[in-house]
Amino acid sequence: MTRPFLGFGLGLRTDHYQHVIDNKPQVDWFEIISENYMIPGGKPLANLDKIREDYPMVMHGVSMSIGSTDPLNTAYLQKLKQLIDRIEPHWISDHLCWTTVNHINSHDLLPLPYNEATIDHIADRIKQVQDIIGQQMLIENLSSYVTYNNSEMAEWEFVNEIAKRADCYILLDINNIFVSANNHHFEPQHYVNGIDSDRVMQFHLAGHSYNGEMIIDTHDHDVCDPVWDLYEYALGRFGAVSTMIERDDNIPPFSELHQELAIAEKIANRVLTTEQLEISGNKILVGAA
Amino acid sequence: MPTLQDLQTHFMDYLLDESSVIIDDIESTPMLSAKGRLDIYATAYKLRLKEAITTDYDKLASYLGDDQFDLLMERYIEKYPSHTTNLRYFSINLPELVRDEAPFNQLAELFELACIERAFADSFDAKDLQFATLDDLAALPEKAWGSLQFIFQKSVQILWLQYNSFPVWKALAEENEPPKIEQTASMAWILWRRSDLVSHYRVLSTAEIAILSLAMKGETFAVICEKLLDFFSEEQTPMKAISFLQSWVAEEMLVGFKY
Numbered sequence: 001m002t003r004p005f006l007g008f009g010l011g012l013r014t015d016h017y018q019h020v021i022d023n024k025p026q027v028d029w030f031e032i033i034s035e036n037y038m039i040p041g042g043k044p045l046a047n048l049d050k051i052r053e054d055y056p057m058v059m060h061g062v063s064m065s066i067g068s069t070d071p072l073n074t075a076y077l078q079k080l081k082q083l084i085d086r087i088e089p090h091w092i093s094d095h096l097c098w099t100t101v102n103h104i105n106s107h108d109l110l111p112l113p114y115n116e117a118t119i120d121h122i123a124d125r126i127k128q129v130q131d132i133i134g135q136q137m138l139i140e141n142l143s144s145y146v147t148y149n150n151s152e153m154a155e156w157e158f159v160n161e162i163a164k165r166a167d168c169y170i171l172l173d174i175n176n177i178f179v180s181a182n183n184h185h186f187e188p189q190h191y192v193n194g195i196d197s198d199r200v201m202q203f204h205l206a207g208h209s210y211n212g213e214m215i216i217d218t219h220d221h222d223v224c225d226p227v228w229d230l231y232e233y234a235l236g237r238f239g240a241v242s243t244m245i246e247r248d249d250n251i252p253p254f255s256e257l258h259q260e261l262a263i264a265e266k267i268a269n270r271v272l273t274t275e276q277l278e279i280s281g282n283k284i285l286v287g288a289a
Numbered sequence: 290m291p292t293l294q295d296l297q298t299h300f301m302d303y304l305l306d307e308s309s310v311i312i313d314d315i316e317s318t319p320m321l322s323a324k325g326r327l328d329i330y331a332t333a334y335k336l337r338l339k340e341a342i343t344t345d346y347d348k349l350a351s352y353l354g355d356d357q358f359d360l361l362m363e364r365y366i367e368k369y370p371s372h373t374t375n376l377r378y379f380s381i382n383l384p385e386l387v388r389d390e391a392p393f394n395q396l397a398e399l400f401e402l403a404c405i406e407r408a409f410a411d412s413f414d415a416k417d418l419q420f421a422t423l424d425d426l427a428a429l430p431e432k433a434w435g436s437l438q439f440i441f442q443k444s445v446q447i448l449w450l451q452y453n454s455f456p457v458w459k460a461l462a463e464e465n466e467p468p469k470i471e472q473t474a475s476m477a478w479i480l481w482r483r484s485d486l487v488s489h490y491r492v493l494s495t496a497e498i499a500i501l502s503l504a505m506k507g508e509t510f511a512v513i514c515e516k517l518l519d520f521f522s523e524e525q526t527p528m529k530a531i532s533f534l535q536s537w538v539a540e541e542m543l544v545g546f547k548y
Contacts, residue, residue, distance in 0.1 A: 035375050040443065041417030043486040063374035069294035076374045101297035105371040106304055107337050107379070108330060110297075118293055146326040147316045150290050185318070213320050214329065 003201060006056055006090060007279045008265050009244035010257055017047045019254045024054055027258070028279065031244050034061040034092065038079045052087055058202070058242075059083065059092040060171075063105070064129065066139070067098035067112045067122050077132045084133055091201065091285040093138035093171045096122070096159060113148035114158035119165065126166035136285045138201050139163065140171040143179040143208075143217030155180065156194035163199040169285070170195065172241070173204035174231045175223065179215045192234050200238050201285075205231060205264060206246040220249035222260055228267060235271040243268070303327050304334045305370060338366050341376045346383060346406045348461040349399065361386070361393060377414070381407065398470045401454035402461075408446045408480045412488040415444035418544040420484060425546070426538050433548035437510040439537070440545040444482035445505070447498070451475050455490070483541045496520040497533055510534070 007028030012020070014036075019025070030051065037048050063076060084092060097109040112118050130136055141159055153161075163170050172195060181188040207221030223231075223245065235241070243264050247257055268277060291299070291314055299311035315323035339362045343350050350358040365386050371379045384403035387393040394400070420442065429437070453471050455478060460467040477498035480490040493501060499520070500513045510530070517526045537543050 035377075038375060039377065039414040042414035042444075042482065044414060045417070046486055065374075067293075069292075069297055073374060098297055100374075101294070101301050103372055104301055104305075105374060106301060106330075106334055107341075107371060107376055108304075108333055110300060110330065113293070113296060121293060145329040146323070148296065149314050149316055150296075183320075185320075211329070214326075216329065 005240045005280050006242035008261050011246045013251055015251045016254045021050050029056040031058050031060050034059045035063050037083055057087055057089045059089040061094040064094040065099040066125050068100050070100055081133050091138055093140055096139045097142050109142050111142055111144040114151040114153045119161050123162050123165035126168050136168050138169040138171040140173055141176050143176040145183055147184055156191045160196045169201035170199045171202045172200050174234055175206040175227050178227050178230055179208050179217050182215045188230050189233055192237055197238050200241055203241045203243040204246050219246050232267050232271055235268055240272055240276045304331050342380045345380045345410055348458055349402045351461050398452045398454050401450050401452055404448055405458045409488050412444040412480055412482045418442050420541045421538055421543040421545050423538055436548045438507055438547040439504045439543055441505055442544045445542050446480045448478045481542055
């Protein structure tokens, strides 16, 4: 597969709207949280439209609840489609998780048991979503703090199988691999080696916090050295993958995040060739994987 | 073996009240028990919802103080599990809880402050529509005026307040000491978002709220003029009616006319 490569992006956050609009910083692309803009109107959408004029974007959701046993939320998907039509992102993503059951929303990314029944359930739902939105989507691996007794396979096998059966792509969160590896005692490199390279379309990088011996995926710190090391390892395995840094709390000035993104670019320049890092971001996901 | 639906239902039960059979389906490790692992999610669940409520009602939080506001949030989270995909709308029923439940209903200004904060949030992201202009008004044909109705933009909201809650809200917003709460004559306030994308508010006179209420219900300009006779003489009424109408247009409250 020739993977589109958007370069190095950041999550677009409210605190940085004015800086981005006024200064047009040199960032290859922005990722937006879809739900923040699934509203009727007002300043968030006005700012989004302004920034979209100058930057490529991808959309990242937190509420699709693709793993839920509730019916797919068609009202949500219709609003998502409206935002897709407005923003024309290169792709959209959401998490391989469930958030809602019996119509109660936890507003959290809750883990799934890794077994055949769950794969069947989710692959079918992703296909339905892709039909509704008219394009392939990306599913992201979680950070998790529990595993279920009825899991039958490793997480990376579960992720691969769903991506294959649903014919969708993978957003590989490098920090989440590191966090879950610590919390569930596996080698993060083993996870990276197990993922189907052809399906990987995007990387997330983020910081985390320690809670005793557990690591919590808080997105409120800089990316730490072991995660940078794992990122370098992943680049060696997958080649050029569009990379962005997620920061959702304790948000620093834009310039600090920009400097952190430069570290990602520096690592990629060390691992990959100039040809591999050539931006090819004019491709929008609509075709078959 | 539990079904996926059983697992999810039991997991959610744990988040809601921290007692569920889900513990039996979670792996414990020497590092941390199943309960300890589930508690990470239960703690995060409440923290996330409390953060959303505090974002939407930060002035009420300042006014109540940490302990009372935390009690309010605990009560709300228990009574109103989220049925929305967007956290923005999770706390939308908070004013009703404040109005209905002790000890919060013993201070009437709390309900008013909560309503003001909800009104600002609703105004902030209300639907964008093209505003009617004074040129649009001037271009109305003569025949329109007999049946003329008004279409208000979605952000327009009317708040009836019995206390000096707006000055209190304003002081809290500016991080100043709020004035002492005082009961006032019942006053109507209008809050709406203009083309600068900023929400504006002002108090309405008795005459203006009387006709604005009618106009927002879809009554015609003729009915509005008739109502104004309760406040002004026959000579004054036509000019007053046009003056109110022009101010609604100039202040970007209207998006169009029907006739």
